[in-house]
Amino acid sequence: MSTAAVPDLAVVASPWTLGPLTLPNRVVMGSMHTGLEVHDDGGAGLAAFYRERAAGGAACIITGGIAVSDEARGGPDFAVFGVDGADERFRVAVQAVHDEGGTILAQLFHAGRYALVGGMVDRHGDPQRAVAPSALPWAAARGVVPEELTASEVERTIEDFAAAARSARDIGFDGVEIMASEGYLVNQFCSPLTNLREDAWGGTPEKRRRFAVSVVRAVRAAVPDLAVTIRLSGADLMPGSTTDDEVDALVHDLLPLGLDGISVGIGWHESRTPTVQAAVPHGAWLAYASRIARVVRGSDHPGVRVIASNRMTDLRDGEAVLADGLLDAVALARPFLADPAIVSRSVDGRFDLVNTCIGCNQACLDRSIIGAPVSCLVNPRAGREVAFPVRPTTQPRRVDVVGGGPAGLAAAVDAARRGHRVTLWEAADELGGQFGLAALVPGKEDYAATVRAARAELDQRGATVHLGRPATAADLVGSDAVVLAPGVVPRSVDIPGVELPHVQTYEQALRDGVPAGTVAVIGGGGIGVDTAAFLTESPDESLRARAFAERWDVTVADDVLGPLPQRQPVAQRTTRPGEQVTVLRRSGKFGQGVGLTSRWVALGRLRDAGVRMVGGVQEYLRIEPGALWIRDEDGVERAVPADHVVVCAGQERLEHSLESALASAGVPFALVGGARDARSVDAVRATSEALEAVRSLAP
Incomplete structure (x- = not known):
């Protein structure tokens, strides 16, 4: 891990403590469900995924949600300690993080009524139950009405959290995070929308909070020597749900129980307020984390750490957020998919090299919802680190890439990163292709960052980039491998x-x-x-942030409207x-x-x-x-x-004569992205095809 901070990141790069842990910087990798948790590979995939992020500077990694019981699973690709080799997989992953000098916390998870149980069975082969505080379904439950937990089952579920914490300790985790945000079970108990009980676990705000308090107390008792944090929703963003005062009261109830940190999330999955899409202003939810931090600082336990999260992609944003000392750290999730080395590159002052999360959700959240393998549009290696390791090639080859759009850039960067001699040919006067156009759309300015980062890395690694220079067959005849990604044109x-x-x-x-x-x-x-x-x-993010706050009746932090850097110059247009x-x-x-x-x-x-x-x-x-x-x-x-x-x-493939000429000359080549099939242009498909093609042509 890099430790020398440039002046831009003096606070972000400073050490801090989280309970028994001393961490080298204030960037936490937030929880992300990847599907790797259940891969039957002995933990190799999960270990490789976490290893790269730990090596890239993540101070502390939070795992994807690990279900505390069979009925706690959100879907078939959720792991449960003690089931189907999960413990060994996590043991291998934990060791990989520790080998890189990192720390890792297990997120203890219960989906509650959010469990998608259709066709699922538990470890005994019986149909999986969906359970909740009250028998209330949600829209995506596909007709499944959860069973209301009995009083004894509530007590057993609390013990499930404690048992899972003990398992995490035995496996070697450095701590645990209790998932109590985004509308999952603990959050469901707190809300009058989903908790209609009239017993000891509901009926008043105090009784609705009792489950969360009991879970934290049980987990703390189970692992007195580990770091224990909780992820809370700063606001549910659901009309009629828990109020700000009730959230603050929950924080007051939890603080005496030995918590080391509170990570502040936002919203429920069924909320109609956008929370994580590209249209959401950068750092829009910081005000909610700051509110909770003020509750903590004014309490009898002011040392409990408060971690802000959601819609931060640039660590210079994090520096602005942490500068006044109210918040202790920032948690980034999807940015670690886009660039495992976001911390080390930023701390070294190489912001130009950071491959920024563009907030598209296409290969991450969209896939996790349907149980598909999670990856990243701008980093197609994400989640596939075992299949596509980055190691120097023993046989450097000449690799030519035709086209400087997202697919061409993905191929060129991967080949250059592994030591091949790369030449990129782009007919236009600038790189980017469809990403360059997308970056002109309000809310999508970050698409330009992927292009910028690719160019910076190609320059750093000695690649040759030709702009305004269409490649000819004569240019490519001597190549060992050609990736054809000339892109598409409007239909x-x-x-x-x-x-x-x-x-x-x-x-x-x-x-x-x-x-x-x-x-x-x-x-x-x-x-x-x-x-x-x-x-x-408007192309002005500050104006859009104000409009967002007004439209959704939410508080957008002043940090966004003031000192955070503009992603792109504000265009003068109608x-x-x-x-x-x-x-x-x-x-x-x-x-x-x-x-x-x-x-x-x-x-x-x-x-x-x-x-x-x-x-x-x-x-x-x-x-x-x-x-x-x-x-x-x-x-x-x-x-x-x-x-x-x-x-x-729509779009159609850009016609050219290179394929037949390369085939006649016997030059190995592959066609990728829209140039291969423009009928349904998909940037996720394009970048993935580009990675696979360049690895096949130039191992």
């Missing part, structure tokens, strides 16, 4: 009037802007939705009221292609802005000055106001 449409000067492709609109006036957007997929956001939302924008789609869902956990947010932003969305278009008839004529879903011809028209009708 053209055959509509009378499409050649008129007030008609643009989405690429032209994003790069050049759209003059004031009404706009018709042809195509309501992900690109059309992004284009509508570009037309209607925005317009949403009612001047109409997005049109023939069939399918608006925002199709946007990730599962982000689509509803993207569409909600447009609806809030007043953007009109017209589906079921039978035919685009013609474009005229001031109007786009359509045949609507009822077969009626009508004019859509359109001083300008932006075509977002």
Whole structure:
């Protein structure tokens, strides 16, 4: 781990204590469910995943949720201590972290009514139960109504937490974190929405808090020598749920019990307030952590550590957050997927090398919800470290990559990192491709950071980068391996009037802007939705943060509105009221292609802005000055106001002649991303294909 701090990170890089632990910096890797917890690989995958993050500077790692019993599992890919070799897998992972000088805490987890139990069985082969404080289902439960825990079962569940803590100690963990946030079981007991009991465990705020208090007391007694922390929701963001005063009262109740730290989360999974999507301002939830910190500092136990989390991606943000001493540390989760070395690179002053989390959720949260293997769009090695280790090659080869979009950059960086001689060819005057365009959309500015980090690493490792220089067959004939990732171009449409000067492709609109006036957007997929956001939302993150706070009636920390660095220069461009924008789609869902956990947010932003969305278009008839004529879903011809028209009708592969020339010359090559299949362009698929291709061509 790097210990020498640049002036930018004097506080972040300073040591601190968390109970019995002395930690070298104030960056915690927050809990992330990966699915590796149940892989039948002896713990190799989990160990490799955690090892890289510990080596990269994470002061303390929190595991993904480890269920305290069979019925506590959130789904089939949740581990339980003592079941199916889990203990040995975690023992190997813990040792890997310790080998790198790191520390690791086991998160003790109970899903409660959030358990997705369809088809699941317990260790005895019986159908898994879903249990909760009260028999109340939630929307994603697929019709399963949880069973209300009896009083004796509540007591047994408390002992389950204590037993799991003892197992964690025996395995070698340095401590435990009790999961009491995001709407899981402990949180469910605290809320009047999900706890309708009238016994000793419900009926009043004090009785609803009793379960959380009992769990902490039992866990502390079970492991008196380990660090014990709890993750609480600073706010549930659910109308009618636990109030701020009740959360603060819970904190007061917990402080005398021997807690070492409180990590502050936000919201429930079923909340209709966005919490982790790219549209959420950076650091938006810091005010809630600060509120809890003030409760702690004013108590009889002011030394309990308070850790802030959610929507921080740059450790310079963390420095601003910690500067006044109110908060003790910051917890980052997805940024450690994007870049395992985010801490060491930042502390060394190489912010340009940090591959930033872009908040897309596509390969992480979206996958974890459906039980698929978790990875990362901008770091396709994440979760696959065993399959794709980074070690110097013994046979350096010449590797040429055609295309500097996300797929090409992923291939080039991976090859250069392993010691191959890399040349990157990009026909445009700048790198980025579709990421460069995405970075122009309000809320997606961080996409530019992936491009910046890739260029910085390629330069650091001596790669050659040609800009404004399309590769020719003659350029590539002597190569040992060629990755073809030239990308895609906007798909053209055959509509009378499409050649008129007030008609643009989405690429032209994003790069050049759209003059004031009404706009018709042809195509309501992900690109059309992004284009509508570009037309209607401010490029200034501070203004968007204020609008976010007002829209969702939440407190956005002043840190976000003041000293935190702007990600991108604020562009001078024309925005317009949403009612001047109409997005049109023939069939399918608006925002199709946007990730599962982000689509509803993207569409909600447009609806809030007043953007009109017209589906079921039978035919685009013609474009005229001031109007786009359509045949609507009822077969009626009508004019859509359109001083300008932006075509977002999808993409098609960029045609080139390199494949046949390389095949004729016998040069090994692979086609990846949209250049291989543009019918459903998916950046997760593109970067993953690029990694797999370059490893196959240049081991």
